[in-house]
Amino acid sequence: MVVVQRKELTLLERLYLPEVVRGLSITFRKFFEKPITRQYPEQPLPKDAVTRGQPRLVVKDDGNIACVACGMCEVACPAYAITIDGGETDRGIEREPKRFDIDMLRCILCGFCEEACPKDAIFMSDELELADFSRAALLYDIEKLKRPKSTLQKRIDYVYKLNNRWRRAP
Amino acid sequence: MQDVPELVIWIAKIVLIFGGMIATAAIMSLAERKVSAWMQYRYGPNRVGPFGLLQPLADGVKFIFKEELIPAGANKLLFRLAPALAAMPSMLTIAVIPIGTTAVIGGREIPLGIAQLDIGIMYMLAIGGLGVYGVILGGWASNSKYSMLGGLRAAAQMISYELTLILSILAIVALSGSLDLNEIVASQREIGDWNICTPMGVLAFVLFTIASFAETNRHPFDFAECEPELVGGFHTEYSAMRFALYFIGEYCAMTVMSSLNATLFFGGPSVPFMPDAHWALGVLAFLIKAGFFLFLFIWVRWTLPRLRFDQLMRLGWRVMLPLALFNLLATGAWIAFTGDH
Amino acid sequence: MSAALFYLASLIALCGAAGVILAKSAMGSVISLLASFFALAVIYLLAGFQFMAAAQILVYAGAILVLFLFVIMLLNLGALGTKFELSFAPFQSARAKLACAIAVGLGLIGLIAAQRASLPESVAQASAEPIDSVHNLALALFGRYSLPFQAVSVLLLVTMVAVMVLAKRKRVGKGNEQ
Known part of the structure; x- marks a missing residue:
């Protein structure tokens, strides 16, 4: 059992008013200190490799999308945000997505798709802002999700470092 | 200037003083948010206009265009009437406060105050005491448990603290020997004559300030609202302009209480060390004094936590009231033995 | 002007007084009483008794009626109803x-x-003296009519004690009356 012992108050403390004045002096001093608020749209949030923003698809240096439409991320997604229709391709990998939609209204930015992907094709970017005027506009298709590999490189390196127990070095 | 009719001067005074109070209420709504922000390492509203100065305007537009809701089962007449009842008394009481001594414009003497009443302070207490009706009736008419509890608390609290308020003012009335606020001001022309400079004045000042916080339902005595327990207290069911009226009423009451504090204890428009200062300087002195107490209202709100209701009642009846009675008695004894006011 | 005001105030006072006994809900009665008190204050003002008018509002409207309201709000809301209707x-x-x-x-x-x-001689004389200013009122209350004034306060005290005695609940069952 926890016994809470009330502190014995001195006479000055029980008079209350001196303590009120002390409190007022504390708040008055804070008055002149610099605000720590970030003025958001003008001063954006600091971003780093650990920032887990919206998922984006990797476009390799040769211009082709890295995804092979295996459907692993679709299965892993806890919010059922991903929809993939695969199709054949003339490239050596034989399959690529004809349709790759992420419903950004459902996406919870958990990063399971990133972990599930066997082809390093989907990564969590540092893009955080998500606002629009219609639901349709927030249903992102393949064109909206594509990003060159160079823009995602920091995150890719970080994920490799983080998971080097089971991933090969690049 | 001599041939301007009396009525025109009257109307000009009313427009200036009343308009000034409404403007003060608007500025206070911004100041409340700004000061609280500065005390918490924040910026406060700064998007509407330069430094957010147009924020009250934006708030006003928002309040006007919002939907007015009346809860089912509410007493419609009282529900509509209550916000006006809450805002009106504090607006009426500014009439007797002398914001300056006597202005001399173009060789004409104009007393700076809307009304010169023999019973100024009585009028003030009588009308000011009606503010509680807006809160109680609003709470009752809403047909909601939270509103009702807020109204009940407001009733109990305001009755308890009004006694202390009146008794602490009575001590000052006894010292100055008049109920007329103009004469109370006239009796404190120099800084040595200020009522705060007497031992009873200090105690009365402390009691009056605390009671005025309770009377205006401000922190740490805002039990009528008390968000964590009562959602919004008496104004839970109010929306749009009716809700805004409660706020305007609260800020007007704060303005009046601050003005009264400056008038009763700090000589109102008396300028320290310059008893024969120009009247405009006097008005400035009054505004600075009243402004400080307005700031104190905000300052205290963002410093102290809310009391518990039993603590409030104990403080009111077992500490403040006996002290106020003792103060009145001591003032009487002082006057009886020293023989002067 | 002042005659018209007097009759208007009197009308409101009478209607308010009638409303107090005719209103179905207790809240309606209180609001009627409030209107009546205000009309009375206006009549005092017209008669030149500023202090009386202020005291009327301060004491009756500002304090006593608020206590009434307080009690009424503690009663059962459903049984009272929230509509204002008259009942004979x-x-x-x-x-x-x-x-x-x-x-x-x-x-x-x-x-x-x-x-x-x-009227008795002394009261008739009192009304002859001007008691409109606070100073004169104080002189009358604490000088000439000091004894009746004190007697009234004793009466109030007696009433308060009597109410306490009447309202005190007797403890049943334990045998010891308190």
Whole structure:
């Protein structure tokens, strides 16, 4: 059992008013200190490799999308945000997505798709802002999700470092 | 200037003083948010206009265009009437406060105050005491448990603290020997004559300030609202302009209480060390004094936590009231033995 | 102007007084009483008694009626209803009719007495003295009428004690009365 012992108050403390004045002096001093608020749209949030923003698809240096439409991320997604229709391709990998939609209204930015992907094709970017005027506009298709590999490189390196127990070095 | 009719001067005074109070209420709504922000390492509203100065305007537009809701089962007449009842008394009481001594414009003497009443302070207490009706009736008419509890608390609290308020003012009335606020001001022309400079004045000042916080339902005595327990207290069911009226009423009451504090204890428009200062300087002195107490209202709100209701009642009846009675008695004894006011 | 104001205030005072006994809900009664008090204050003002008017509002409207409201709000809201309606039901019983008759009779006697100025000598003199200013009122209360004034306060004290005694609940069961 926890016994809470009330502190014995001195006479000055029980008079209350001196303590009120002390409190007022504390708040008055804070008055002149610099605000720590970030003025958001003008001063954006600091971003780093650990920032887990919206998922984006990797476009390799040769211009082709890295995804092979295996459907692993679709299965892993806890919010059922991903929809993939695969199709054949003339490239050596034989399959690529004809349709790759992420419903950004459902996406919870958990990063399971990133972990599930066997082809390093989907990564969590540092893009955080998500606002629009219609639901349709927030249903992102393949064109909206594509990003060159160079823009995602920091995150890719970080994920490799983080998971080097089971991933090969690049 | 001599041939301007009396009525025109009257109307000009009313427009200036009343308009000034409404403007003060608007500025206070911004100041409340700004000061609280500065005390918490924040910026406060700064998007509407330069430094957010147009924020009250934006708030006003928002309040006007919002939907007015009346809860089912509410007493419609009282529900509509209550916000006006809450805002009106504090607006009426500014009439007797002398914001300056006597202005001399173009060789004409104009007393700076809307009304010169023999019973100024009585009028003030009588009308000011009606503010509680807006809160109680609003709470009752809403047909909601939270509103009702807020109204009940407001009733109990305001009755308890009004006694202390009146008794602490009575001590000052006894010292100055008049109920007329103009004469109370006239009796404190120099800084040595200020009522705060007497031992009873200090105690009365402390009691009056605390009671005025309770009377205006401000922190740490805002039990009528008390968000964590009562959602919004008496104004839970109010929306749009009716809700805004409660706020305007609260800020007007704060303005009046601050003005009264400056008038009763700090000589109102008396300028320290310059008893024969120009009247405009006097008005400035009054505004600075009243402004400080307005700031104190905000300052205290963002410093102290809310009391518990039993603590409030104990403080009111077992500490403040006996002290106020003792103060009145001591003032009487002082006057009886020293023989002067 | 002032005559019109007087009749208007009197009308409001009378309507308010009627509303107090006719209103179905207790809240309606209180609001009517409030209107009546304000009309009375206006009449005091017209008669030149500023202090009385302020005291009327301060004491009756500002304090006593708030206490009434406080009690009414603690009653059962559902049983009271929130609508304002008039009801003449309380006047159907014989006793109520008798009480009404007595009240009206007493009021008439008072009116006739005031009309004929057949008041006791001292009271008639008091009304001759101007007691409009606070100073004169204080002189009258604490000088000439000091004894009656103190007696009234004793009366109030006695009433308070009596109410306490009457309202005190007797403890049943334990055997020891408190």
